[in-house]
Amino acid sequence: MLGLIGASGAVLATGALAGAASAATPGDLRAxxxxxxxxxxxxxxxFxxxxxxxxxxxxxRxxxxxxxxPDTRFAMASVTKLFTAVAIAQLAQARKIxxxxxxxxxxxxxxxxxxxxxxxxxxxTHTSGLGDVFTMPGYLAEALSWTSVDQVMNGTTDYIRRATLxxxxxxxxxxxxxxxxxxxMIVARVSGQSYYDYVREQVFRPAGMTSTDFYLRPQWHADPRIAHPYAVQPSGEYLDSIDRRLYVGTPAGDAFSTCADMARFARALQGSTLLDAAFTPLTLGGKVPLGPPTTGPAPAVPPVAFQCYGPMKTLANHQWVTGHSGGAPGTSTDFQMYLDSDWVSVILSNRDFGAGGVPPWPAKARELITA
Structure with missing residues (x-):
């Protein structure tokens, strides 16, 4: 039994570089x-x-x-918000929202x-003033006891109803x-379907994301295709933290996907499979300017970054990078689209960096791709 993974980190490689860097490859991706x-x-x-x-x-592991x-399904944490944003954009495109x-x-x-x-x-655009449901008093302790999809969706909504701005x-x-x-919840109300069914039918299926879904916590425990989340402990060891996650993911986090499916999502989103030629740039365009990050070391140069309708958009070495990252106990994820140079990067990890910790690999990937 693996109950614990050592922090010193001997890792088992199940794959390495899938394709050699060509003359067209910026930076050294072998690095x-x-x-x-x-x-x-x-x-x-x-990549x-x-x-x-x-x-x-x-x-x-x-x-x-x-x-x-390559076929392992990872909890996506907040990258899931992109699927919710696309669902809203589809309903706006249909003039229902x-x-x-x-x-x-x-x-x-x-x-x-x-x-x-x-x-x-x-x-x-995160400008409602409603904040984070996970920090609301009593929420997480109660939410971890829920054992149905309806309890998660309706119970979470009830907590938010009691919140103040x-x-x-x-x-x-x-x-x-x-x-x-x-x-x-708005997607469900307007479409007449559950949020989960709508996203499966209108986002995952047309994008060809055959390995992407919302799994229940018992499935997470039992299915060997799904990566368990290993959260770092004060001792430096990593411990399975499935039971610190909700019974099912929500529109804010924890759909499950693979790297290949996320690349398909990028292609479908940019290619007007999911949205038409008017609503794609509307969704991916900057709406609210963002300040420096609140976690990790302060950057030497303030970032040029915007919140879009779902993704975040950052200027990196004169290139716009559009995507989302996610973090939760035992999960670190990053998905980015380099729209001008036609690159996509997907990095999915079943380890975290502790409370407030920032994994270093998204910045490294950005540095190499925009070099």
Whole structure:
């Protein structure tokens, strides 16, 4: 039994560089593979350029029964918000939702000061003032006891109904898991389907994401294809933390996917498979300027970054990089699209960096791709 993974980090490689760096490859992507080895990386990564796999690798254990490999399904944490944002954009494209529509037009039970002021735009851009449901008193302790999809969706919504705004909508920016949960509830209300069924049918299926889904916690325990999340302990060891995660993921986090499926998602999103030629740039365009990161070391030069309708957009070495990262106990994920140069990077790890810790590999990948 694997109950514990040593922090010193001997990792088992199940794959290495999938394609040699060509003359068209910026930077030395072999250096990235070695960088991950040196870091004791556990997970999978994939770099795609113009639809061609340039580099890929998998290291470490997925669970007691399997090593990580290219087909391993990882919990995506907050990268899941991109699927929710696309679902909202599809309904806006169909003229069933307006970005200026008020929350109270779709969901009942909120105080008038929230129902009549918070808009879909605010929820998408983390400017609603609703904040993070996971930090609401009592939420996580109760949520971990839930054992049905309805309990997770409705129980989470009930906690958010009792929340107060941290600032007037539009007057500030605070990353909001609560806001994205409500967006998923709006998808269900407007579409007449469960949030999960809508995303499966209208996002995963047309994008060809055959290995992507929302799995229940018992499935996470039992299915060897799904990577267990190993959270770092004060001792430096890594311990399986499935039971610190919800019974099912929400519109704010924890769909499960593979590197290859995320590359398919990028192609479908950029190629107008999921949205038309008007709503794709609307969704991927910057809406709210962002300040320096609140975790990790302060950058020498302040970033040029924007919150979009779902993704975040950052200027890196004169290239716009659009995507999302995610973190939770035992999970570190990063998905980026380099729209000008047609690169996609996907890095999925079933280890975390502790509370407030920032994994170094997304920055390294960005450095090499934009070199």
């Amino acid at each position: 990235f593979d070695q960088f991950l080895r040196d870091q004791g990386f556990s997970g999978s990564y994939l 795609v350029h113009r639809g061609r796999t340039v580099a890929a690798g998998s290291y470490g 997925a669970n007691d029964a399997a090593l990580n490999g 307006g970005y200026g529509d008020k929350l109270g037009a779709f969901l009942s039970g909120f105080p008038a000061g929230i129902a009549e002021t918070v808009t879909v735009h605010h929820l998408l 941290g600032f007037p909508p539009g007057a500030g920016f605070e990353y909001s898991n609560a806001g994205y949960h409500l967006l998923g």
